[in-house]
Amino acid sequence: MPFHDLALPVSKKRSEVDRQKKTRETEARARVGCISNSCGVVVAGVQDVTRDVTLESTRTVVVSPPSPTTEMSGDHKKVIKGSPSQYVKLNVGGSLHYTTIGTLTKHDNMLRAMFSGRMEVLTDSEGWILIDRCGKHFGTILNYLRDESIPMPENQRELEELLAEARYYCMSDLVAECEDAMKQKEPEKDPVKDPVCCVPLITSQKEEQMLIQSTTKPVVKLLVNRHNNKYSYTSTSDDNLLKNIEHFDRLALRFSRRVLFIKNVIGSNEICLWAFYGHGKKVAEVCCTSIVYATDRKHTKVEFPEARIYEETLNVLLYENRTGPDAELMQATSTRGAVAPVVCTSDDEEDRRGGACSQSGLGRLRSNKNNQLK
Numbered sequence: 331m332p333f334h335d336l337a338l339p340v341s342k343k344r345s346e347v348d349r350q351k352k353t354r355e356t357e358a359r360a361r362v363g364c365i366s367n368s369c370g371v372v373v374a375g376v377q378d379v380t381r382d383v384t385l386e387s388t389r390t391v392v393v394s395p396p397s398p399t400t401e402m403s404g405d406h407k408k409v410i411k412g413s414p415s416q417y418v419k420l421n422v423g424g425s426l427h428y429t430t431i432g433t434l435t436k437h438d439n440m441l442r443a444m445f446s447g448r449m450e451v452l453t454d455s456e457g458w459i460l461i462d463r464c465g466k467h468f469g470t471i472l473n474y475l476r477d478e479s480i481p482m483p484e485n486q487r488e489l490e491e492l493l494a495e496a497r498y499y500c501m502s503d504l505v506a507e508c509e510d511a512m513k514q515k516e517p518e519k520d521p522v523k524d525p526v527c528c529v530p531l532i533t534s535q536k537e538e539q540m541l542i543q544s545t546t547k548p549v550v551k552l553l554v555n556r557h558n559n560k561y562s563y564t565s566t567s568d569d570n571l572l573k574n575i576e577h578f579d580r581l582a583l584r585f586s587r588r589v590l591f592i593k594n595v596i597g598s599n600e601i602c603l604w605a606f607y608g609h610g611k612k613v614a615e616v617c618c619t620s621i622v623y624a625t626d627r628k629h630t631k632v633e634f635p636e637a638r639i640y641e642e643t644l645n646v647l648l649y650e651n652r653t654g655p656d657a658e659l660m661q662a663t664s665t666r667g668a669v670a671p672v673v674c675t676s677d678d679e680e681d682r683r684g685g686a687c688s689q690s691g692l693g694r695l696r697s698n699k700n701n702q703l704k
Contacts, residue, residue: 410459411447418445421458425465433475439500441475467492474504482511489515527586532594542607545590548646549607552578553594558601560630564622567632574602574618574634581643588650589643602632606642608649614642 410418414432435442443449452460461468470492474480483489493508532538532551542549554575582591602618616638622631 407450407452409447409449410445410451419458420461420468421454422461422465422468423463425468426458427465427468427472429472433472436475437501437503439502441499463495463498464491467495471495471499471501471504474501478503480504482507486512486515527583527591529582529586530590530592532592532596534596538592538594541590541592543610547588547590548649549590549592549605550578550581550643550646551592551594551605551607553598553600553603553605555595555598555601558599558630561621561628562630564629564631567630570618570632570634571602573636574604574632574639577634577636577639581639585643585647588647601630604639604642606646608646613646613649616642 410431412418412431414430414435416431417428418431418434420427420429431445434445444451454460467488470480483492489508489512493505493512496504496508530541532541538551542551552574554571556571578591578593581589585591600617600619604616604618605612606614606616616635618633618635620631620633622629
C-alpha cells in the first residue's frame, strides 16, 4: 500500500468517526423512539441506515386497544369437584378462608352447588376461589356448616347482617334460627313503656294533698285500716273489706287512664272509706263502716255498697274537663236526689254521739207508746 494512502488527513478521519456515531444514534432512536397520538395510532421515526448511505424515512404502526373481554388480572372460571377431604382456598370479599369440600357440600345450599361441579366458580391466578360477598360473617357460616349450630350475635344489626348472608347462600335452617332470635329481641327495641296501671300508696297526709292538688285528673281514694280493732268485727266484715279492695283494683285497671287512683293505708280512725275528688276538692264520700249494738257490746260492721261506689266513680268522671259538671245534671243523675248525703263518722265520734242518739231513740219509743195508749 502506498504510503500516501495511509496518511489520511486528520479532518477526514474525524468526519468518518462522526458519521458512524450519528448512524448508531439514529438506529437507537429508530428502535425506541415513538410518538403516540390520542387515537391509538403510534408513529415511529425509523431511519434506514447503512454504513455508506443515511436515509431517514417514516412509517406508521397501528396498535389496537385491549378488548373489553381481555382478563387483565388472570382470573378465569373453572368447575370445582373433588373429594370431601380436599381443601380449597376461598377469598370472600377480601377475607381468606381454608376449608374442605366436604364442609361446603354438607348441606343442600348454594355452596354445595358451587363446589359439587354444578356451577362454575371464579378463581384468580393464585388459585383462590373468589366470592363477591362480605366476608365478615363467612366464618360464622362455615361454623354453622360444620356444627349445625352457632351462638347468635347479641347485636341486632349483626343479627340482621347474618340473616342476609344466610338468605344469599340459601341456608334455610340458619334463616329460621336468625328470624327466631330477632323475634325474641324485638321487645328490647321497644322504648320503655309506662305501666298500664299505677296506684300510688300514700305514706303521709302531706303526700296525699300534693298528689290531689298536682294532678289534672279526678281522684278516687280508698282508705283501708284493718288494724283498728277497737271493737270486734261482725262475721261478714272481713269478706266485705276484701270485696272493697278487689273492687278498687278493678276500677283502677278500668279507668286508670282517666282517673288517678290512690290508696291510703296509714293509721286512721276510719276502717274503710272511699273519697272522690274533682279539681282538687272532695266532691263525695262513701263510708263502708258502721257501729252496731248487740245485747252486750258494740261491733264494727264493714259493708260493700258496690252500686254507690260505681255511681260516685262515674260522677267523678265528669270532672275530667276544666269547667266541671253542671250542678243540675249532677242532681238529676244522682240516686240520692234531694236527700242529704249520709255522713259516716268514726268510732270516736260515734261514742260522743252515742248518748244523744240513745236519748233521741228513747224519746221516740216513749212517744210511740203514748200514742198507742191513746
